[in-house]
Amino acid sequence: MRCEVLAVGTELLLGQIVDTNSAWIGEELARAGIETYRHVRVGDNQARIVDSMRSLLASSDALIVCGGLGPTPDDVTREAIAEVMNVDLHRDPEIVEFIRALFGSRGREMSGNNERQADVPEGATVIPNPIGTAPGLRCPIGHKVVYAVPGVPYEMQLMMTEHVLPDLLERSGERATIRSRTLKTWGVAESTLAEMIGERVDVQTNPTIAFLARGIEGIAVRVTAKAASEAGAQELLEAEEVALRAILGDLVFAADDETMESVVLGLLRERGLTLGIAESLTGGLVGARICNVPGASDVFRGAVVSYSEGVKRSVLGVTAATQVSEECARQMAEGARKALDADVGLSTTGVAGPDPMDGEPPGVVYFGMQIGDAPAEAVRVQLPGDRERVRQFSAISLLSLLRTRLAAIPPDSPTLPPGG
Amino acid sequence: MRCEVLAVGTELLLGQIVDTNSAWIGEELARAGIETYRHVRVGDNQARIVDSMRSLLASSDALIVCGGLGPTPDDVTREAIAEVMNVDLHRDPEIVEFIRALFGSRGREMSGNNERQADVPEGATVIPNPIGTAPGLRCPIGHKVVYAVPGVPYEMQLMMTEHVLPDLLERSGERATIRSRTLKTWGVAESTLAEMIGERVDVQTNPTIAFLARGIEGIAVRVTAKAASEAGAQELLEAEEVALRAILGDLVFAADDETMESVVLGLLRERGLTLGIAESLTGGLVGARICNVPGASDVFRGAVVSYSEGVKRSVLGVTAATQVSEECARQMAEGARKALDADVGLSTTGVAGPDPMDGEPPGVVYFGMQIGDAPAEAVRVQLPGDRERVRQFSAISLLSLLRTRLAAIPPDSPTLPPGG
Numbered sequence: 001m002r003c004e005v006l007a008v009g010t011e012l013l014l015g016q017i018v019d020t021n022s023a024w025i026g027e028e029l030a031r032a033g034i035e036t037y038r039h040v041r042v043g044d045n046q047a048r049i050v051d052s053m054r055s056l057l058a059s060s061d062a063l064i065v066c067g068g069l070g071p072t073p074d075d076v077t078r079e080a081i082a083e084v085m086n087v088d089l090h091r092d093p094e095i096v097e098f099i100r101a102l103f104g105s106r107g108r109e110m111s112g113n114n115e116r117q118a119d120v121p122e123g124a125t126v127i128p129n130p131i132g133t134a135p136g137l138r139c140p141i142g143h144k145v146v147y148a149v150p151g152v153p154y155e156m157q158l159m160m161t162e163h164v165l166p167d168l169l170e171r172s173g174e175r176a177t178i179r180s181r182t183l184k185t186w187g188v189a190e191s192t193l194a195e196m197i198g199e200r201v202d203v204q205t206n207p208t209i210a211f212l213a214r215g216i217e218g219i220a221v222r223v224t225a226k227a228a229s230e231a232g233a234q235e236l237l238e239a240e241e242v243a244l245r246a247i248l249g250d251l252v253f254a255a256d257d258e259t260m261e262s263v264v265l266g267l268l269r270e271r272g273l274t275l276g277i278a279e280s281l282t283g284g285l286v287g288a289r290i291c292n293v294p295g296a297s298d299v300f301r302g303a304v305v306s307y308s309e310g311v312k313r314s315v316l317g318v319t320a321a322t323q324v325s326e327e328c329a330r331q332m333a334e335g336a337r338k339a340l341d342a343d344v345g346l347s348t349t350g351v352a353g354p355d356p357m358d359g360e361p362p363g364v365v366y367f368g369m370q371i372g373d374a375p376a377e378a379v380r381v382q383l384p385g386d387r388e389r390v391r392q393f394s395a396i397s398l399l400s401l402l403r404t405r406l407a408a409i410p411p412d413s414p415t416l417p418p419g420g
Numbered sequence: 421m422r423c424e425v426l427a428v429g430t431e432l433l434l435g436q437i438v439d440t441n442s443a444w445i446g447e448e449l450a451r452a453g454i455e456t457y458r459h460v461r462v463g464d465n466q467a468r469i470v471d472s473m474r475s476l477l478a479s480s481d482a483l484i485v486c487g488g489l490g491p492t493p494d495d496v497t498r499e500a501i502a503e504v505m506n507v508d509l510h511r512d513p514e515i516v517e518f519i520r521a522l523f524g525s526r527g528r529e530m531s532g533n534n535e536r537q538a539d540v541p542e543g544a545t546v547i548p549n550p551i552g553t554a555p556g557l558r559c560p561i562g563h564k565v566v567y568a569v570p571g572v573p574y575e576m577q578l579m580m581t582e583h584v585l586p587d588l589l590e591r592s593g594e595r596a597t598i599r600s601r602t603l604k605t606w607g608v609a610e611s612t613l614a615e616m617i618g619e620r621v622d623v624q625t626n627p628t629i630a631f632l633a634r635g636i637e638g639i640a641v642r643v644t645a646k647a648a649s650e651a652g653a654q655e656l657l658e659a660e661e662v663a664l665r666a667i668l669g670d671l672v673f674a675a676d677d678e679t680m681e682s683v684v685l686g687l688l689r690e691r692g693l694t695l696g697i698a699e700s701l702t703g704g705l706v707g708a709r710i711c712n713v714p715g716a717s718d719v720f721r722g723a724v725v726s727y728s729e730g731v732k733r734s735v736l737g738v739t740a741a742t743q744v745s746e747e748c749a750r751q752m753a754e755g756a757r758k759a760l761d762a763d764v765g766l767s768t769t770g771v772a773g774p775d776p777m778d779g780e781p782p783g784v785v786y787f788g789m790q791i792g793d794a795p796a797e798a799v800r801v802q803l804p805g806d807r808e809r810v811r812q813f814s815a816i817s818l819l820s821l822l823r824t825r826l827a828a829i830p831p832d833s834p835t836l837p838p839g840g
Contacts, residue, residue: 013456015447016632020438022461027435036433037468041442041459048457055475189523191491191533198533202493211492212431213572222436277725283711284704287725291703292808294774296727302735303725305697305707311722311760315735340731354714384526384551388712389574 001172002035004056008068008077009151010043021066021156032165033176033226044068049080057084057144062168064160067151069134071113077148078119081139084146087122091115095126099133127163129155138167145171178226179233181241184254186218186400193219196247200240207240216392217260221248253403260399261289261296267406268299268344273371276342277303278316278332280323281350281365285395301340306332315339324349324358329368330376337370345370346402348394352387362387365394367401371409421592422455424476428488428497429571430463441486441576451644452585453598464488469500473566477504481564482588484580487571489554491533497568498539501559504566507542511535515546519553547583549575558587565591596646599653601661604674606638606820613639616667620660627660636812637680641668673823680819681709681716687826688719688764693791696762697723698736698752700743700769701785705815721760726752735759744769744778749788750796757790765790766822768814772807782807785814787821791829 005025011017022039029036040056042048049068056063068077082089095118103110117134120126127136127147132155137148147164149156185193190211194201201209207225214220221244225236245252254263268275277286287303290296304315312318312328316335320328332347346369353362363383370376379401383390425445431437442459449456460476462468469488476483488497502509515538523530537554540546547556547567552575557568567584569576605613610631614621621629627645634640641664645656665672674683688695697706707723710716724735732738732748736755740748752767766789773782783803790796799821803810 012443013446013459014450014630015443015445016630018438018440018443023432023435023438025435026433030434037463037465038472039433039461043457045457052458189491189528189531189534191531194492194533195531198493210430210494211490212436213490215572215574222431279704279707281711282708283716284699284707284723284725287699287704287727288702288708288811291701291725291727291772292811294807296703300727302727302731303704303723304735305704305711305723305725307707307711307717307720307722314761315722315724315759339735341734352711382525385574387714391708391712 001062001168002037002060003029003062003064003168004036004060005039006049006052006056006063006065007039007041007151008044008049008065009041010045010074012041012067013043021151021153024153024157025064025066025160028160028165029168030224031178032169033178034168034172044074044076046076046080046083049077050083053080053084053146057141057146061144062171063144063146064164065146065148066156069117069136069148069150071111071117071133073113075116078116078121078137081124081137081146081148082121085121085123085139085141089119089121092118092120092126095120095135102133127159129159131155131158136163138163176226176228177230177233178224179230179237180222180224181237182212182256183221183223183241183244183248183252184214184218184258185221185248185251186253186260186396188219188251190219193221193248193251197221197244200243207236209240209244216389216396218253221252250404250407253400259289259293260396260403262293264399264403264406265290265293265296265299267403270411271406271409273343273406274299274301274341275344275346276301276336276340278336278345278347278368279303279305280307280312280332280348281352282348282391282395282398283307285391286346286348286398289395289399301342304336304339322358324351324360324364324366326366326378326380329366329378330370331368333368333370333376343372344402345376346398348398350390350394352390354387363390365390365397367394367398369402369405371405421482421588421594422457422480423449423482423484423588424456424480425459426469426472426476426483426485427459427461427571428464428469428485429461430465430494432461432487433463441571441573444573444577445484445486445580448580448585449588451598451600452589453594453596453646454588454592464494464496466496466500466503469497470503473500473504477561477564477566482591483564483566484584485566485568486576489537489556489568489570491531491537491553495536498536498541498557501544501557501566501568502541505541505543505559505561509539509541512538512540512546515540515555522553547579549579551575551578556583558583596648597650597653598644598646599650599657600642600644601657602632602676603641603643603661603664603668603672604634604638604678605641605668605671606673606680606816608639608671610639613641613668613671617641617664620663627656629660629664636809636816638673641672670824670827673820679709679713680816680823682713684819684823684826685710685713685716685719687823690831691826691829693763693826694719694721694761695764695766696721696756696760698756698765698767698788699723699725700727700732700752700767701772702768702811702815702818703727705811706766706768706818709815709819721762724756724759742778744771744780744784744786746786746798746800749786749798750790751788753788753790753796753798763792764822765796766818768818770810770814772810774807783810785810785817787814787818789822789825791825
């Protein structure tokens, strides 16, 4: 069973709206075990909608057309479907009344335009839209089927969940359950991952394994399993996860919805440690990431964004001669612990660019870290990219650094080991 | 001249990544006056990539293929293009060396896989990638052309701007100069904008006017003018900008590359004021936005992320009984001025959710502001959305609040007016 997706709307081609509907539909189809090979976007042009429908239907069993069901003259999906079905449109009086009532309930007059939304191709059945004026359409074409759903995400999602997906599953007679798990890696090139687990990626058909580049967030390894039952799918996933973790080990920092910051907060919590941060280069990015984790407040004390040298000295007690140096990074970490009364102190200082600073080129960043009363340590890195990239990359690099250091401390350790 | 877009990646079909690249490319093509009729997404499957390339090329002059240039075995865009061109791939030793050097500069070993990224179809020319390992490709096919660009947005955008778009314009023989200007509005609904300038949007053909929804960043009004010369285009743009600003007035907070934070920094600089921030709810987001503006350091002193109550009291001197209150917001703003030795103090405190706090529901946020020695003021708002949205929305709301307050202060005012 294969179902393709056609998104209709000139605003999609012009980039005025990002086509999130196709992504949502694609995810739901995959979850339902229905294959999808091609997603197409066309503008509000009947001839091109017809062409795309024909070419997509030629190589698949079903097609979901999303958008172009509005009341305005440029909404021509209904006409396009009638042309492909080679039938006429008839106006359904019940739908006209439903739309009129909907307008009435909102204290508005129905415009003549809206009657067009009651036009139904001969032989098609109506998919009710309880929350909008645009009904959906289920249109059999030979042994294939076309579903028309509105472009309004919430209305589309309701119709997909309650009508289209169940109908597709019934047609496919498919009973398989598809589940996936994502293992997140950071600080390793995709090519290196491919060499470590490439064989499993190439050979396996169930579960399948794919790499997902996540930009500064690293590279995710997605495992997707298909089985007759939920339990069977989970069993396949768990077996594969064990095998992959055995190979990738510490490179995997999180799974599924976990993030670098949620993992770091968890490690701190397990060890009963609180966190304080001094941010210069990152200007608050590290704190902002951490605060996005619900419940962060039991571990995260706060941060000092010491963007000016004066604040570094007055609030953090930095005495280092230069702001971009190991000494400054160490003193900032120490100052963060003191000023924020935290067990663990972190710091970032460096050159975001575009200009050099303290004799260092853009991209040079120093990370400082002090855990307990152990001596503060500092790490120097040279990061690629522009100002924004250097800062974003610095934030996750610092969290990753803390993660690996914390992982080396047993949760039940009575005292903290010396740093360095 | 028509150019279509083919996005390659199974993760796009499965909805694990939303295809924002095609939207970005579509917007740039429209801006350049190049038509685009169909955008297609296919998975990492050579046969289907080849089919889609052929069908898209059949009805257009040019095609941009985005993605599938990575080092792993499932990246087969290079092979697909060679098949469509009906030529062999040859490995370019210069590119191999460039990639090896790139790895070296990051202190990493290049894996054998990466050499695949140096494969070039016979007759294609390489589009350099200064910031990544995947070079782009310019592939003539008869009198048509296929461009291959990486799926990493940042790398793709650089190649599009510097190589693909100029090359397309040259091929199109387009002599007209197309320029656009974006007026950014914030805090007003699209329907309201449409009522204010809808007529100009509907009637005008040159310059054209379009609304671009920018999420929490507001709604942009993009003016695009076409003329025989640069000067002519600029003249049209300026005339339209004057007309639009006359209608929209203060709703326009920035133009083109300006951001809310760059505008606020400019207003502070003109008035010789320095800024200090106390962030609770936003956790560093406001500071992070401000630090992303080059040269922020001459105005921005820093921030205190007082996520824990203890830090509010010890570092900022807050005495308010509850952390989510007008009094706390005012005291945080005052504390930020003192602790960071700044002229202007800002603060955020509130409930990001999911749980209520201090008897306030999620979404309730207090903003504090103190300008000079005037009494600190506080504003209470109730924001929609989830945790992340509430925090992001709070950051820009606070900056917008400061912008309007500063705009009311003449740049040359000897003394600061009372707040409140």
